[in-house]
Amino acid sequence: GESVGLHLPTLSVQEGDNSIINCAYSNSASDYFIWYKQESGKGPQFIIDIRSNMDKRQGQRVTVLLNKTVKHLSLQIAATQPGDSAVYFCAEQQANAGGTSYGKLTFGQGTILTVHP
Amino acid sequence: ETGVTQTPRHLVMGMTNKKSLKCEQHLGHNAMYWYKQSAKKPLELMFVYNFKEQTENNSVPSRFSPECPNSSHLFLHLHTLQPEDSALYLCASSQEKQGTLNIQYFGAGTRLSVL
Secondary structure: OEEEOOOEEEEEEOOOOOOOEEEEOOOOOOOOEOOOOOEOOOOOEEEEEOOOOOOEOOOOHHHEEOOOOOOOOEEEOOOOOEEEEEEEEEEOOOOOOOOOOOOOEOOOOOOEEEOOO | OOEEEEEEOOOEEOOOEEEEEEEEOOOOOOEEEEEEEEOOOOOEEEEEEEEOEEEEEOOOOOOOOEEEOOOEEEEEEEEEEOHHHHHHEEEEOOOOOOOOOOOOOEEOEEEEEEO
């Protein structure tokens, strides 16, 4: 079936390094791809999204890359800080899906990012 | 604060108990969601409500019963649960609109343990 999944379940980096979290997806009908961050004891928090007709989008210290040819999504975090330690989820959304639930998200399994001081 | 509040934060119940989870959103959104988050599994969508109408039920067992009295409140009524139902239950809300990105805002969740 259609799914969104992650290659690596854990990633450990030193403070100040750049982090790259990867995600593979299989639903080529998705309109948006989204990254969420979930810190311990909290719910997922939206970080950044990218529309399916784009291949790169930059935010504050984060960049998302989309490669539709190989159905791959990545989140790059520059100068990773201890506060970036969390579980990161990719998700996909079909904004024009049939029916009335346009906001449905399909989540991947998640990657645990640990940043060492 | 995300604007989505869930209570209680922790709940322990026996298999014969009846309890309810509550979610309230202060964002003026038109859609609310229940998710189940188990260890080593992706977030599983359970129910979707849009303008108080249930639009999704992802084959959830009848021992979970949602209720959405208005666009700001969402409940999940629990009865005769099984130990495998122990998980983090997350509520989210969004302003659903066709053709645009719908960002979901999540509460902190209710950690449920079924004994």
